[in-house]
Amino acid sequence: MSSDVCKHCTSAACLDVCPTGSLFRTEFDTVVVQEDICNGCGYCVSACPYGVIDRREVDGRAWKCTLCYDRIGDGLEPACAKACPTDSIQFGDLDELRERAQRRVEDLQDAGVSSARLYGEDPEDGVGGAGAFFLLLDEPEVYGLPPDPVVTTRDLPSMWRHAGSAAVVLLAGGLAAFAGRRS
Amino acid sequence: MSNPELDGMGPSERGRDAITGAAGVVSEAQRTERDQAREAERPSGRPEGRRRRGGEPTRVPDADFRSYHGRPVLNGVVWEARDIGGYLFLGGLAGASSVLAAGAEATGRADLGRPLKYTALVAISGSLVALVHDLGRPERFLNMLRVFKPTSPMSMGSWLLAGYGPLVGTAAVTAATGWFPRIGSAATMGAGVLGPLVATYTAPLICDTAVPSWHEGHREMPYVFASSAVAAAGGMGLVTTPTEHAGPFRRAAVGGALTELAVSTCMEKRMGLVGEPYGRGLAGALTRTAKALTLAGAVGSVLGRRNRVVSALSGAALVGGSALTRLGIFQAGVQSAEDPKYTVVPQRERLRQRA
Ligand code: SF4
Ligand code: SF4
Numbered sequence: 001m002s003s004d005v006c007k008h009c010t011s012a013a014c015l016d017v018c019p020t021g022s023l024f025r026t027e028f029d030t031v032v033v034q035e036d037i038c039n040g041c042g043y044c045v046s047a048c049p050y051g052v053i054d055r056r057e058v059d060g061r062a063w064k065c066t067l068c069y070d071r072i073g074d075g076l077e078p079a080c081a082k083a084c085p086t087d088s089i090q091f092g093d094l095d096e097l098r099e100r101a102q103r104r105v106e107d108l109q110d111a112g113v114s115s116a117r118l119y120g121e122d123p124e125d126g127v128g129g130a131g132a133f134f135l136l137l138d139e140p141e142v143y144g145l146p147p148d149p150v151v152t153t154r155d156l157p158s159m160w161r162h163a164g165s166a167a168v169v170l171l172a173g174g175l176a177a178f179a180g181r182r183s
Numbered sequence: 184m185s186n187p188e189l190d191g192m193g194p195s196e197r198g199r200d201a202i203t204g205a206a207g208v209v210s211e212a213q214r215t216e217r218d219q220a221r222e223a224e225r226p227s228g229r230p231e232g233r234r235r236r237g238g239e240p241t242r243v244p245d246a247d248f249r250s251y252h253g254r255p256v257l258n259g260v261v262w263e264a265r266d267i268g269g270y271l272f273l274g275g276l277a278g279a280s281s282v283l284a285a286g287a288e289a290t291g292r293a294d295l296g297r298p299l300k301y302t303a304l305v306a307i308s309g310s311l312v313a314l315v316h317d318l319g320r321p322e323r324f325l326n327m328l329r330v331f332k333p334t335s336p337m338s339m340g341s342w343l344l345a346g347y348g349p350l351v352g353t354a355a356v357t358a359a360t361g362w363f364p365r366i367g368s369a370a371t372m373g374a375g376v377l378g379p380l381v382a383t384y385t386a387p388l389i390c391d392t393a394v395p396s397w398h399e400g401h402r403e404m405p406y407v408f409a410s411s412a413v414a415a416a417g418g419m420g421l422v423t424t425p426t427e428h429a430g431p432f433r434r435a436a437v438g439g440a441l442t443e444l445a446v447s448t449c450m451e452k453r454m455g456l457v458g459e460p461y462g463r464g465l466a467g468a469l470t471r472t473a474k475a476l477t478l479a480g481a482v483g484s485v486l487g488r489r490n491r492v493v494s495a496l497s498g499a500a501l502v503g504g505s506a507l508t509r510l511g512i513f514q515a516g517v518q519s520a521e522d523p524k525y526t527v528v529p530q531r532e533r534l535r536q537r538a
Contacts, residue, residue: 019337021330039323042261043337046392051258060319141527144251148530152391159387159401166405167379174282177435178290
């Protein structure tokens with residue numbers, strides 16, 4: 001089992017592409033939507049490499065897990081971690097959680113579960129590490145997770161360069177059409 | 184969310200082993216053997232990831248991959264094809280029309296450019312209507328102007344349109360009324376400079392997403408959009424201008440059309456697996472029709488260069504071809520987000536190469 005929470009990516013594509021500034025990074029390094037600012041453009045939905053954030057039917061605005069922004073602001077843990085009876089969902093300091101998870105994976109592997117692995121814990125990965133990571137017993141895609149997600153904005157500088165040079169070519173080509181003979 | 188119990192594959196047993204503490208009694212060799220036996224048993228050798236909603240069988244042999252019951256990894260594109268596909272087309276038509284109008288103005292043929300100034304105004308207004316329709320309420324567009332964010336092509340595009348729109352409006356109104364010719368000509372030139380950006384920024388707009396068939400094309404897409412835009416604007420010129428004066432438009436139309444055909448074909452090929460949606464289903468039909476119309480328009484505008492009717496029809500074919508090109512690209516993205524194959528297989532390949 002794996003819960004489909006927002007990964008609170010260190011490099012969050014949803015936040016990068018949001019044209020209104022509705023998505024923002026909080027003081028807890030989580031990523032949260034401010035509904036009053038969201039204009040429902042839907043850009044974040046197509047940008048998220050995990051398929052997390054989505055448009056809400058009623059008003060077309062974006063909606064996703066906030067890691068219980070209001071609760072952690074009050075010093076509480078998120079409701080999912082609080083409610084989970086087996087402590088399968090744990091909340092805490094990332095470094096400490098990483099250590100705990102690493103120990104658990106090693107225990108499982110020692111017990112012969114060679115397929116046990118962590119997912120999203122690596123700060124070097126394509127999204128700069130996820131704020132919510134998982135212990136999986138099979139390949140991530142079997143859980144509906146992308147095996148090697150990369151934040152789309154990593155290629156944006158190259159996209160802007162190509163768009164800029166295409167614009168120059170368009171301008172030159174369009175004007176060149178008028179350079180010929182007059183009739 | 185994931186329930187491996189349901190697909191009857193390895194993970195459930197492995198997971199149970201781990202949870203019940205039975206892992207120690209199954210050796211890794213036994214485990215591998217068991218997996219292989221199960222692999223062989225699978226009906227018709229189809230990996231589970233191939234299973235689709237609705238059970239539609241795939242025609243072409245797919246790359247081997249796994250997924251969660253064939254469900255997409257990404258959330259689908261929430262934009263409407265008519266709104267955002269139309270937005271991509273109209274932005275291109277407007278931008279390139281402004282360039283051609285500026286070219287006419289700069290070479291002392293302002294009359295020639297007049298219809299294209301109107302075209303640009305109508306097209307950019309249409310694209311705004313499409314955008315606002317997609318957002319649901321007009322005032323929501325204003326939220327875009329809260330911030331200036333280079334990491335968001337939609338933010339940059341909104342600012343670009345905020346600058347370009349008034350220039351296009353001024354150019355069209357002064358051309359129609361004859362008032363303030365100096366201001367009109369300055370606005371025409373200004374629109375001509377911003378126009379190419381309006382036509383090409385929409386490529387980063389769609390490519391800066393996790394949608395495989397858009398993102399993977401991010402290098403070629405701006406050139407596809409630029410050339411398709413020139414073909415459309417040249418086509419409008421052929422529709423509106425008598426053949427003896429339409430030379431520049433014909434050159435632009437043919438150049439744009441041939442470039443577009445070449446670059447888009449290259450793009451689809453280079454993308455490999457992720458280029459596949461451009462040839463399949465609705466996206467395939469739209470793309471093929473677009474190419475046929477574009478080619479027919481290019482040929483017709485050369486062969487029929489002395490015939491007003493053939494010229495105008497060729498121009499209309501180019502405009503239609505450009506619209507269908509954008510709708511085809513839009514649809515290919517939609518299809519690629521709906522099938523987990525296009526997300527999982529290239530990422531697996533990347534991991535394999537890195538290892
Ligand atoms: S998982 Fe998706 S919605 Fe959550 S922060 Fe990352 S990109 Fe944004
Ligand atoms: S839908 Fe809302 S949160 Fe998402 S990108 Fe648009 S404005 Fe930002």
